[in-house]
Every structure is written in structure tokens, then in C-alpha cells.
Amino acid sequence: MCELGERLKRAREERGLTLKEAARQLALKAEVLKALEECRFEQLPEPPLARGYLRRYALLLGLDPEPLLALYPASPSLPPPPPRARRGGPPWGLLLALLALLGLGYGAYLLLRPRPVQVVELAPEPPPQAPERYPLKVSSEPPGARVYLDGFYLGQTPLETPPVEGGRRLLRLELPGYEPVEEELALEGPRALAYRLKPLPQAPSPPQEASASSGAGKLVLKVEGRSWLRVTQGEKRLYEGIPEVGAELAFDLPVEVRSGNPGAVRVILEGKDLGPMGEPGKPLTRRFP
Template sequence: MCELGVRLKEAREAKGLSLKEAAQALSLKVKVLEALEACRFEELPEPPLAKGYLRRYALFLGLDPEPLLALYPAKPQEPPQAPPPRRGFPLWPFLLLGLLALGGAFLLRPKPAPVVEVPEAPPPTPRRHVLRLETEPPGARAYLDGFYLGQTPLATPPLEGGKRVLRLELPGYEPLEETLALERDLALRFTLKPLPAPRAGGEEAASPPPGEGGLVLRLEGRSWLRVTQGERRLYEGIPEVGAELSFPLPVEVRAGNPAAVRVFLGGRDLGPMGEAGRPVTRRFEAPSR
């Protein structure tokens, strides 16, 4: 396996994704990602299209695509061909006589009109655009397709265009999630809604804080996380070390590096979520009373 394939495979496994899951997220065939990770470039389409697949895969895994594109061979190697079988006696005199006979017959036939082959144009390079974000109040954590961008206000480097999912999170405010059509440079401003204040008593009283009745994940190292509640995705990305993420119950959590994720359920410290470097998925229910 070449260096390019090693980097792609390590990044995918760190996110806890299978080849099938990654292919479904990118709307690509599994054999395309298998060929990229195994460096079987001869199984990929023409280089311009294959490099487009490589760029999309690298961005999806949170990698800088430019160093990986530099590792892509200028011309994929062709498998070696077996030498022709050896003959017991020379055949060239018979072949020469046959070619002369065919050549004479061909010269006596009328020549057809020449056929001009038009080469196919390479696929266009995906356009890239800058995204500028502001929030009121500022300081919200911004995620694009589950990847952490930074805190608002911010301006991103040029990003590949298309439909992208933006998520904004700020303690004390409702998370905001919106699908963007990134077809040009965008400058967006959002006003976040504060969470409702808890009420004293009554059936409409607010639910207990996550530290008492919910789930808290404390990042003691780097790990990719995905948190879902039924069909709804609450979070996906790589939080900063030291961050604490709170979620209502029940939820399902998948971690790429479980040893870096300390779990607090109903205010109780349950310790690390699992072993280092071994992705795991766990479901957390509300504790019984």
C-alpha cells in the first residue's frame, strides 16, 4: 500500500467509518474508495475524474487534499503483459505473404471517408467558495457537514461548492442547523435563540440539567464523535480537547477513540467510554428511578 492509501485508510478508521458508510456519504461506489486506499490506480477512471474523487474523499475525512493530490501518479501503471509464446519454427515468411495479399486487396478497394475521433472533455474542476459567518451573540461553535470550522465570527478557506449542512452551537442557546447551497461566496449572519429559563414545579418545568439527568461527554484527548437520537443526528465531528458536550437521553454515541471520551450519566462518572483506538458504539438510556 502506498503512502496516499495509508493516509486515507488511517483517517477513515480514526472516524470509525467503514468503506460502505463513507461511500454512501459521498454517493460513490465502494470499489472507488477501495481502489484509492489500495493504490490500484489502474482500476480508477481517467485521472481528472479520479483526482476529483480523491479531493472529495480527503475533504470528507478532514484532510488537506493538496498533499494527497501531489502523491497521485501522473500515469497509472499498467499491469505487465505476459511475453508471447515461443514458436517451434519461424512464421514470419507466411505472415509476410499473407500481409502482401491483404495489402493488395485493400488497395483495390475504394477508401472510406476518414473518421475523426473527438476526445471527451475532462470533467470540470469543482468550484470553491468562501463562507463568512457571524452570530448574535458571537462565539458560537460552527460545524460544516460535521467538521469543526471554528468560533464565530469567522471566514473559511475556499470550500467545495454544493449542498452543505451548517450547525451552530453556543451554551445557553438553542442549536441551529441549516442546509446551505454553497454556489457562490456567502456572508451569513444568524441570531441564536436563548434556551427557555427553567420553571419552578408543574408539569411544564424544564428537564434537569445534563449533569444531573442527561449525558455529558468530556474530551480528555482527540476523538471523532457521532451522537444520534433516533433518526436525528445531534452531533458529528472532532471536539477540542477539554470540551464537554451535553445531550438529552436517550442517545446513541459512536467514538473513534473511546479512551479519550469520559462519560457522565445522571451526574455519575462512568469512566472512559472504551479502549484506545478501538471504535465503539454505545446507547445511553435515562436511569431508572
């Protein structure tokens, strides 16, 4: 198993999910997730679509998708062709026997061939029609939410896309400090969608930025790279999302922090710099009493 598969499988098992449960939440086949975890990339769809599946799977597991996408090969390798059998000298006896049989067969055909039959040419089958495409408008309150369609980033709200392929599509909106929205659409014509985002519990707006000099009873998280974060206090969820690089998030103690990329998050506890929260790319949960 490769490093990409190991990270996916370990994160899924930490969340207590089976492949079938994860596949049901993503509206995908369990075989697709299993192929990702076992690094059988040649059994997945074309790379752009497979990378979209990988992004959605990583977000479901609380992982930062960017390091995982960097591990996905640009073009899955194919198995090498079977070696050709070594050629020996020409089997003249076999060739002469085949020529004799061909001559006898052709003579029999000339004697027994049927009368010519009129051939009726059938009209060629029409080429398959391209799928219909429709424009899509998405707005949110508050604006600025990141919009993903089947795992592909389209832009921020308010958003009006060029015509996209119709059918069953998965739409997702994300805004720091607000609950993400995920909806399966039956795109059978032009759509204009509007969403009112719900603030996370006890956090009607994203956490305020704070300086590293915060005093007693404070935890400051300095975001030095892309990382998914979730901060809870008991049963209350204070924050969940991917903050901007360079942000400093402050919380009152005690809290519990879950990071998808701990190496990109610097911890300052009651004014003391403790360094990175953990190793890069290895999801970690830490409690700060």
C-alpha cells in the first residue's frame, strides 16, 4: 500500500467508518474508495474525475486534500505487456501442410460456393448525443462561500458558471465559521440556487485574529500552511474549516484541537510558543486543559 492509501485508510479507521458508510455519505461506489486506499489507480476513472473523488474523500475524513492530491500520479501506470515468445526457425513442414490444406479448401469452395446474395447496406448508427449542458447560478448569505461541484472548485459566491454537464451532480459550499452545505442536484435545466449558511455552534462568525502575546487562559493557533482544523470545547464546536494561511486563531481554554496537517499549525499556549502541533501530513488530535 502506498503513502496516499495509508493516510486515507488510517483517517477512515480513526473516524470509525467502514468503506460502505463512507461511500454512502459521498454517493460513490465502495469499490472507488477501496481502489484509492489500495492505490489501484488504473482501475479508477480518468484522472480529473478520480482527483475530484479523492478531494471529497479527504474532506469527509477531515484531511487537507492538497498534500494527498500531490501524491496522486499524473497518469496511472499500466501493467507491462507480456513478453513475446522467442522465434525459432521457420517450420517448413507445417507451412507446406497448411498450403496444401488451403489449396484443397479453395478448390472445394469453387465447386460448392453458393450463388451470390444481394447485400443490403444498413444505415450507420447515429453517433451518441453529447450530454446536455446548463448554466448554474449559486448565491449565499453571507457571500464568499467556496463552491465545489463533484469535488471541483468553481469559485466563490455569488457565482454564475458557464454551462455544465447535466445529470446528478454533488454541490458543496464551504465558508470558515459556518456549517458546510452539501446537496445532490438533478441538473436537468438552468438552475439558480440560494443558500443561507448557518453559523457553527457558539461561533456566529469566524474566530477573531489574536497576537502571539495572548496571556493566561488563551490558546493561539498560528496557521503557517494549509490545514483543516476543528476546535471543540466539550460538546461545543467552536470552529471547523480551512483558515487562510497567516491567520492567528485564539480560543479560551480548555479546548481540543484536531488538525489534518499539524506541521502547518504553530501552537502558542498562554503566551509560550510550543512549536508545530505535530508532524506534517499526519492528522492529530490534542487536548489543551
